[in-house]
Amino acid sequence: MFTGLIQALGSMRSHGEDRFQISCLPEASSSLLSDLAIGDSVAVDGVCLTVEEILPMGFVAAASPETLSRTTLGERQRASTIVNLEASLRVGSKLGGHFVTGHVDGIGCLQESTQTANSWEMSFTAIEGFGELWQRTIARYIIPKGSIAVNGVSLTVADCDPSGSWFKVSVIPHSYAETNLSYLQTGNWVNLEGDILGKYVEKFLRYQPNSLVDAPHTASLDGITPAFLAENGYL
Structure with a gap:
């Protein structure tokens, strides 16, 4: 971890x-x-x-x-x-970023890196050449204000398209200077890992066994709406 x-x-x-x-x-x-x-x-x-x-x-x-x-x-x-x-994280250590497992979900490509007054805005896309499945695997975990690891760097998604196959992050000068994000050029490949919490939430919503011996089956998500999430403190 x-x-x-x-x-x-x-x-x-x-x-x-x-x-x-x-x-x-x-x-x-x-x-x-x-x-x-x-x-x-x-x-x-x-x-x-x-x-x-x-x-x-x-x-x-x-x-x-x-x-x-x-x-x-x-x-x-x-x-x-x-x-x-x-x-690796040790028990009692500070958790300043987010939980990162080191198990890469997919490959990304740097599309653009622009310096602003107080940060670097960097946009990435998934690389189709590594397989459509990989693109779908990482894209569904990319949401606005969510966490993502780019080459192991904990970052917050500033913006993304509806599918999550394109996203933008804002990198503060310290993180930019102290990591290899500053070495990246347009077209360079990066490792991407989505938020592990999102993966478990997806798993629990998708599969609900009827009993300890029943095989998992697809659960209905009709009741999971933005209004439902807001009422229960998720938005």
């Missing part, structure tokens, strides 16, 4: 077909490496990876074929790149 608050930036290089060497940048905070141990989980651009080897200024982690096929890591095996790094 992570928070989406990036602790450090690192450079990533291929260390074999499915292994990566991540080196923290010199100016990165030492808090990430101070108590890092083999077997720990680290979010690398929002992808939860397991530390297999500790290096003086970084670590080595492996990615499964599933992870390589569903995230941007698979496209970066032959190049050095700057990645966002966050160690």
